Amino acid sequence: xxxxxxxxxxxxxxxxxxxxxxxxxxxxxxxxxxxxxxxxxxxxxxxxxxxxxxxxxxxxxxxxxxxxxxxxxxxxxxxxxxxxxxxxxxxxxxxxxxxxxxxxxxxxxxxxxxxxxxxxxxxxxxxxxxxxxxxxxxxxxxxxxxxxxxxxxxxxxxxxxxxxxxxxxxxxxxxxxxxxxxxxxxxxxxxxxxxxxxxxxxxxxxxxxxxxxxxxxxxxxxxxxxxxxxxxxxxxxxxxxxxxxxxxxxxxxxxxxxxxxxxxxxxxxxxxxxxxxxxxxxxxxx
Numbered sequence: 608x609x610x611x612x613x614x615x616x617x618x619x620x621x622x623x624x625x626x627x628x629x630x631x632x633x634x635x636x637x638x639x640x641x642x643x644x645x646x647x648x649x650x651x652x653x654x655x656x657x658x659x660x661x662x663x664x665x666x667x668x669x670x671x672x673x674x675x676x677x678x679x680x681x682x683x684x685x686x687x688x689x690x691x692x693x694x695x696x697x698x699x700x701x702x703x704x705x706x707x708x709x710x711x712x713x714x715x716x717x718x719x720x721x722x723x724x725x726x727x728x729x730x731x732x733x734x735x736x737x738x739x740x741x742x743x744x745x746x747x748x749x750x751x752x753x754x755x756x757x758x759x760x761x762x763x764x765x766x767x768x769x770x771x772x773x774x775x776x777x778x779x780x781x782x783x784x785x786x787x788x789x790x791x792x793x794x795x796x797x798x799x800x801x802x803x804x805x806x807x808x809x810x811x812x813x814x815x816x817x818x819x820x821x822x823x824x825x826x827x828x829x830x831x832x833x834x835x836x837x838x839x840x841x842x843x844x845x846x847x848x849x850x851x852x853x854x855x856x857x858x859x860x861x862x863x864x865x866x867x868x869x870x871x872x873x874x875x876x877x878x879x880x881x882x883x884x885x886x887x888x889x890x891x892x893x
Contacts, residue, residue, distance in 0.1 A: 632702055632703055632704050632760075633676070633702065633703045633704070634666075634670065634671065634672045634673070634676060634703065634704045634893075635672075635676045635677075635697055635700050635703055635704070635705055636662075636663075636666055636677045636678070636697070636706040636707070636708075637677075637678050637679075637680075637693045637694060637696065637697045637706075637707045637708075638659045638662050638663055638677065638679045638680075638706075638708045639659070639679075639680045639681070639685050639690055639708065639709045639710070640655035640656045640657075640658050640659035640680075640681050640682075640685070640708075640709075640710040640711060641655050641681065641685045641710070641711035641712070641733070641734070641735055642654070642655045642656050642681075643682040643683060643735070644712070644733070644735055644737070645736055648737060650712055650733070652837045653839075653844035654710070654837045654838065654843070654844035654845035654849075655681075655710035655711050655767075655837070655846065656681050657844060657845040658708070658710035658845055658846045658849040659708070659710065661845065661850075661853050662706075662708045662853075663677055663679065665856050666706060666893075669856065669857055669858060670858060672706075678693055678696065678697075680693060682735060683735055684735075685711070685734060685735045686734055686736040687734035687736055687737070687738075688743075690732070690734055690744060691743060691744070691748075694749070694752045694753070695752060695755075697762075698753060698755045698756045698757075698760075698762070699755075700757070701757040701759050701760060702757070702759045702760060703757075703759075703760045703761075704760070704761055705756065705760055705761065705762040705763070706762070706763050706764075706765070706893060707762065707763075707764045707765070708764070708765040708766070709732055709764075709765075709766050709767070709768060710767040710849065711732065711733055711768055712732075712733035712768060712769075713730060713731065713732055713766075713768035713835075714730070714731060714733055715729060715730045715731070716729055716731070716739075716742065729745050729746060729747065730745070730746045731744045731746065732744040732749070732766075732768065733768075753823065756822055756823060758822065761822045762822065762823040762824070763823070763824050763826065763892070763893055764823065764825045764826070765826050765852075766825065766826070766827045766828060767828040767835055767846035768835055769828070769829055769835040823886055824884060824885065824886030824887065825885045825886060826852070826862070826882065826883070826884050826885075827848075827882060827884075827885070828846060828847070828848030828849070828880060828882055829848070829880035829881060829882065829883075830880070830881045830883060835847070835848055835880055836848075836878055836880065838850075838878070840876075847873060847876070847878045847880065848880065848882055851869050851872045851873050851876070851878075852865070852869045855868060855869050856892055856893075857892070858893070859891065859892075860891070861889050861890060861891050861892065862886075862889075862890060862892065863889055865892070866882075869882075870882060
């Protein structure tokens with residue numbers, strides 16, 4: 608996610624320590640991917656459902672998640688209330704390893720609560736049935752949900768979406784303009800919403816909202832002023848962030864171990880996005 612998160616933690620703090628062992632804990636996940644948005648939004652993507660399949664495969668094959676403990680919402684089923692209900696289901700588990708993923712559009716609107724100190728903007732995830740006049744998946748609301756994580760559980764939230772409108776560069780790799788386009792995962796607000804939102808971009812975070820910062824890690828696909836790409840990679844459409852981090856998500860690795868390698872992979876593929884980690888970087892993945 609882009610602007611939903613604060614300034615990233617330094618990549619390699621020498622004093623970083625991994626979490627305690629997660630052996631013996633139950634594991635639960637909620638995975639959400641939206642290619643097909645309500646027709647009135649004219650905002651379809653192509654790689655988000657494939658992202659869900661990628662994460663599900665990794666969780667089952669490499670991290671021992673039981674298929675029955677993984678809940679999935681895709682396309683028309685990923686309406687706002689269903690997403691909220693599934694997030695609440697996830698954080699209701701004690702003594703557990705929790706994973707949530709979101710692949711789809713993100714956007715931003717003028718803050719209506721007055722708590723955004725830099726720029727008066729709220730960021731949010733775009734559900735299939737997005738209603739610009741009644742948005743519930745705001746960063747503050749998601750933060751409140753995740754604040755309910757039991758102290759005995761740990762959450763990792765992977766977000767392959769974008770919340771920044773700063774997209775002056777082309778979505779296309781110059782070498783592939785005549786082949787398959789890359790599309791930004793940012794949904795531009797309607798003009799009336801934009802007029803209410805003309806102010807400096809802010810950095811506001813779910814992480815800031817959480818009262819228990821040591822039992823969660825949020826991994827986002829790009830910086831607050833960058834684009835998360837929906838692109839054709841390795842024979843299928845998928846999120847660039849998801850595609851390149853996937854091969855490094857293995858037991859025993861920490862984010863310190865993998866971050867430099869997978870961001871280098873993104874750069875070599877000419878994706879102009881810089882993923883961020885908010886949380887203990889020495890944490891062992893899942």
